[in-house]
Amino acid sequence: xxxxxxxxxAAGQGTRMKSDLYKVLHPxxxxxxxxxVIDHIRGLGTSRIVTxxxxxxxxxxxxxxxxxxxxxxxxxxxxxxxxxxxxxxIGDLDGTTIVVCGDxxxxxxxxxxxLIAHHKATGAKATILTAYADDPTGYGRIIRGENGQxxxxxxxxxxxxxxxxxxxxxxxxxxxxxxxxxxxxxxVKNNNxxxxxxxxxxxxxxxxxxxxxxxxxxEDFSETxxxxxxxxxxxxxxxxxxxxxxxxxxxxxxxxxPENTYISAAAEIGRDAVLQPGTMIEGHTVxxxxxxxxxxxxxxxxxxxxxxxxxxSVVLSSRIGSAxxxxxxxxxxxxxxxxDSVKIGNFVEVKKSTLGEGSxxxxxxxxxxxxxxxxxxxxxxxxxxxxxxxxxxxxxxxxDAFIGCNSNLVAPVIVGKGxxxxxxxTITKNVPESSxxxxxxxxxxxxxxxxxxxxx
Ligand code: UD1
Ligand code: CA
Numbered sequence: 001x002x003x004x005x006x007x008x009x010a011a012g013q014g015t016r017m018k019s020d021l022y023k024v025l026h027p028x029x030x031x032x033x034x035x036x037v038i039d040h041i042r043g044l045g046t047s048r049i050v051t052x053x054x055x056x057x058x059x060x061x062x063x064x065x066x067x068x069x070x071x072x073x074x075x076x077x078x079x080x081x082x083x084x085x086x087x088x089x090i091g092d093l094d095g096t097t098i099v100v101c102g103d104x105x106x107x108x109x110x111x112x113x114x115l116i117a118h119h120k121a122t123g124a125k126a127t128i129l130t131a132y133a134d135d136p137t138g139y140g141r142i143i144r145g146e147n148g149q150x151x152x153x154x155x156x157x158x159x160x161x162x163x164x165x166x167x168x169x170x171x172x173x174x175x176x177x178x179x180x181x182x183x184x185x186x187x188v189k190n191n192n193x194x195x196x197x198x199x200x201x202x203x204x205x206x207x208x209x210x211x212x213x214x215x216x217x218x219e220d221f222s223e224t225x226x227x228x229x230x231x232x233x234x235x236x237x238x239x240x241x242x243x244x245x246x247x248x249x250x251x252x253x254x255x256x257x258p259e260n261t262y263i264s265a266a267a268e269i270g271r272d273a274v275l276q277p278g279t280m281i282e283g284h285t286v287x288x289x290x291x292x293x294x295x296x297x298x299x300x301x302x303x304x305x306x307x308x309x310x311x312x313s314v315v316l317s318s319r320i321g322s323a324x325x326x327x328x329x330x331x332x333x334x335x336x337x338x339x340d341s342v343k344i345g346n347f348v349e350v351k352k353s354t355l356g357e358g359s360x361x362x363x364x365x366x367x368x369x370x371x372x373x374x375x376x377x378x379x380x381x382x383x384x385x386x387x388x389x390x391x392x393x394x395x396x397x398x399x400d401a402f403i404g405c406n407s408n409l410v411a412p413v414i415v416g417k418g419x420x421x422x423x424x425x426t427i428t429k430n431v432p433e434s435s436x437x438x439x440x441x442x443x444x445x446x447x448x449x450x451x452x453x454x455x456x
Contacts, residue, residue: 003095004046004116005178009082009199010034010102011054011073016229022056024102025063026233029240030264030282033227034060036105036240038067043109044116046098050086078196079172080188083181091182096120099181099199101172103227106239111223112173115216119175124214126180126203128153129173131221138228139169140200142215150215152204157193168217170200171224175216180206240265261294270306288322297327305340313344321357339374353384356399368392369411373399379423381406398433 014023024034245258252271276294288306305322313327321340345362356374393411404423416433
């Protein structure tokens, strides 16, 4: 959309959140709310996007990076004052400007597109996106004239009891003729209960000057939720979660119970994957086709191949191959790489380790800072002793090696290709290829000695 500009308001502190984190950075389904807004605007293909920053400006800019330009609002004097800060960047341009609040992450590109289309079709100087709310408390109310024409917006705190009964609310998204917007902003006053310069007053000012103003009513109130506190944050999370789940289900993912399955906005999931209840797919996670995840698994920032199962387990910042089985009750910690057809069984912790194709750690083991080849079998209760109290050391286990149960591999140490470590060994020296290492006290049997102990 050439000659269409977007201004996103994100300078407020968000006092009602009662948080150390700036409001617009609070995540909804794992993505900061303002980033949802920006991403949806990017879907429109506007020529410019300007984000108004103030509280937490640096963090907001860092979060959004190159996705936007920025204008600083030093003092938060209200939404009209906020938009005015974009004057230097876009104030002199011909075109249409859409203004969106950074705290309305559920607004969809389609709705903004429809708003812009309506605005252009009517030839209005300002069009306000409105919705009917079951409970309009806290929102600005749309005051219409006898013929249904939009007259102005009145904020909750300035509204008479009669005006407060109006169910049609200002969603905080607007379309303006760009030049008219910046000219009119100069006329906005702050003589209201909050002493703020209100952006929606632009609509009232234009109307009083007989300029054409319009409203576009969206059907779906939930899409316009403005997040001012944590109660609405949870509501937005619920709506967004439902949307994300629906997208994946339509793409061929089975979600047994979408109500208790959590998928981040950024996650990708392959066809015929099954998400069992209690599963959380977080961050930039990619899951292959036909995987079975859950019940009760948490996967964060990881890439998982096809046909892999992750049962009641945690996988963090790791890469997992195809046809691999993890869990139940395994913990794959960051920077681990598991190949194809690997098995990680119950009560196994893997940290910053690599396991080659077909290797197995089936029970009760700790594998940390280890480089393990393919087709290695690690017996129950094996520990890579990676930490000497000061430094971490590497354990290398080459292809086809077999580590007997209850072994300690004291790093740095190498177990060579095809070598065999006897159960119960504490390995402190390298084990050459194809050899057997036994590192435990030799068993001695004292015949008949038990009788002497008179235990019975
Ligand atoms: C605003 C609207 C209200 C509408 C509601 C929809 C005004 C005066 N009121 O109210 O009519 O129903 O949104 O959600 O506009 N911000 C700045 N600088 C400021 C003040 C605010 O950048 O000086 C930003 C905030 O960070 C926020 C957005 O503008 O992202 C909206 O501000 P907020 O204080 O949440 O306005 P509401 O009271 O919700
Ligand atoms: Ca708000």
